[in-house]
Amino acid sequence: MGYPYSHPSEVSIISKHFGDPGARTLDGWMKNGGYDGLKKALSMSPGEVIEIVKNSGLRGRGGAGFPTGLKWSFMPKDSGKPHYLLCNADESEPGTFKDRELIRWTPHQLIEGCIIGAYAIGAEQVYIYCRGEFFEANQVLGKAVEDAYEAGILGENIFGSGSTIELTVHAGAGAYICGEETGLMNSLEGKRGEPRIKPPFPAAAGVFGLPTTINNVETLSAIPHIVREGSDWYRQWGTEKSPGTKLFCVSGHVERPGNYELPLGFPLRELIEDVCGGIKDKKNLKAVIPGGSSVPILSKEQVESCLLSYEGVQEAGSMLGCASVIVMDENTDIVHQVTRMASFYAHESCGQCTPCREGTAWVTNILKKMEAGQGKEEDLETLIELTDQMTGTTICVLSDSVAAPVQSSIEHFRGEYQKLLNNGGGHG
Ligand SMILES: Cc1cc2nc3c(=O)[nH]c(=O)nc-3n(C[C@H](O)[C@H](O)[C@H](O)COP(=O)(O)O)c2cc1C
Numbered sequence: 001m002g003y004p005y006s007h008p009s010e011v012s013i014i015s016k017h018f019g020d021p022g023a024r025t026l027d028g029w030m031k032n033g034g035y036d037g038l039k040k041a042l043s044m045s046p047g048e049v050i051e052i053v054k055n056s057g058l059r060g061r062g063g064a065g066f067p068t069g070l071k072w073s074f075m076p077k078d079s080g081k082p083h084y085l086l087c088n089a090d091e092s093e094p095g096t097f098k099d100r101e102l103i104r105w106t107p108h109q110l111i112e113g114c115i116i117g118a119y120a121i122g123a124e125q126v127y128i129y130c131r132g133e134f135f136e137a138n139q140v141l142g143k144a145v146e147d148a149y150e151a152g153i154l155g156e157n158i159f160g161s162g163s164t165i166e167l168t169v170h171a172g173a174g175a176y177i178c179g180e181e182t183g184l185m186n187s188l189e190g191k192r193g194e195p196r197i198k199p200p201f202p203a204a205a206g207v208f209g210l211p212t213t214i215n216n217v218e219t220l221s222a223i224p225h226i227v228r229e230g231s232d233w234y235r236q237w238g239t240e241k242s243p244g245t246k247l248f249c250v251s252g253h254v255e256r257p258g259n260y261e262l263p264l265g266f267p268l269r270e271l272i273e274d275v276c277g278g279i280k281d282k283k284n285l286k287a288v289i290p291g292g293s294s295v296p297i298l299s300k301e302q303v304e305s306c307l308l309s310y311e312g313v314q315e316a317g318s319m320l321g322c323a324s325v326i327v328m329d330e331n332t333d334i335v336h337q338v339t340r341m342a343s344f345y346a347h348e349s350c351g352q353c354t355p356c357r358e359g360t361a362w363v364t365n366i367l368k369k370m371e372a373g374q375g376k377e378e379d380l381e382t383l384i385e386l387t388d389q390m391t392g393t394t395i396c397v398l399s400d401s402v403a404a405p406v407q408s409s410i411e412h413f414r415g416e417y418q419k420l421l422n423n424g425g426g427h428g
């Protein structure tokens with residue numbers, strides 16, 4: 001049994017060495033074919049590397065699912081300016097715990113992906129922005145970077161190729177909003193972690209006002225395998241629109257929560273019932289949040305037919321996001337869960353946009369009032385109206401992240417809100 005357990009349905013590519021201390025070291029990684037992808041990339045032109053990644057269909061694992069090769073191709077050619085690759089290791093979305101594991105167990109897999117990415121977009125400097133609270137991940141990564149420098153894998157003339165790539169690990173200070181790409185750039189520059197208005201997009205003016213590409217840890221960890229084995233190899237898993245494998249972080253009321261690497265398009269029902277051993281204590285399922293706390297909640301009926309690809313989850317009525325699957329059993333108090341999420345977002349709002357700053361606080365206050373038995377009949381309509389005004393009106397989508405669970409919970413579980421209003425709170 002693997003780490004902490006594995007399932008036969010898993011296709012372990014990026015998570016193959018979870019639980020294997022040997023693969024953490026440079027020697028161990030090399031023994032497992034480590035840095036072969038980098039050697040192959042360096043023997044090709046940057047454009048050829050981008051083509052492989054484009055053809056693989058890899059989509060960004062940070063949440064939006066944007067095609068990685070296409071993103072890389074937006075970087076200017078021969079700009080004459082320094083270019084940057086940023087690796088987003090802030091992993092701030094509630095329910096998500098995959099990036100820290102990728103870093104902890106396979107730091108060289110990530111470093112290799114970063115060097116290949118930097119080479120492809122013409123960047124000589126990589127920053128890995130790593131959540132400060134991930135003490136062990138920061139430590140392991142720091143050591144791995146040191147070892148890579150000593151071995152000539154980072155720095156000048158990598159593997160004698162003539163390419164220079166420097167890599168710096170930067171520890172964040174624990175703000176959710178610093179996971180948003182432009183908030184992260186501001187934070188890296190020493191400013192407040194406030195998202196920027198786009199355009200300009202990072203490929204034109206990113207960190208330090210220079211051409212920048214930003215990718216998630218999981219995205220970059222897949223790169224060495226794709227470059228080494230080829231795009232057709234990667235496409236043997238997943239669907240046409242969502243090729244490859246994905247780490248699913250399953251938490252909540254299941255017998256075996258954890259990280260599972262599965263082909264995209266895997267049925268959600270099977271993930272819960274088979275891979276995770278079913279609902280804890282043989283209870284019934286009530287609802288699932290399939291992509292981290294900022295996506296719409298799926299009802300039990302929607303879960304039945306939901307396939308875990310970007311398009312499949314959308315068809316079911318939600319979003320795959322970063323594939324953080326939060327499972328809730330029949331005893332879950334949905335209104336309380338939504339209140340907790342809303343208060344998290346109210347606390348984390350950076351405050352630049354009125355609909356977000358005021359809206360997240362108002363939504364939280366109304367929900368808390370309802371829970372305390374002081375709700376009014378019109379509160380439900382106010383919540384819907386308020387969250388409508390918070391959608392698509394702000395600099396980043398944190399504001400929309402509150403609207404999604406509120407609106408979907410009212411749609412599927414209106415009865416629970418109504419009961420609170422009828423009973424004067426207390427979930428009677
Ligand atoms: C409020 C907010 C928080 C985010 N937090 C993270 C995060 O913690 N980690 C991450 O990789 N992406 C996060 N993202 C997405 C990033 O902005 C960005 O899309 C991503 O890093 C791009 O990488 P990818 O193309 O590899 O997915 C967040 C987005 C928003 C709006």
Ligand code: SF4
Pocket residue numbers: 177194195348349350351352353354356357394395396397398399
């Ligand atoms: S939506 Fe919220 S978190 Fe995002 S920039 Fe505006 S105020 Fe800040």
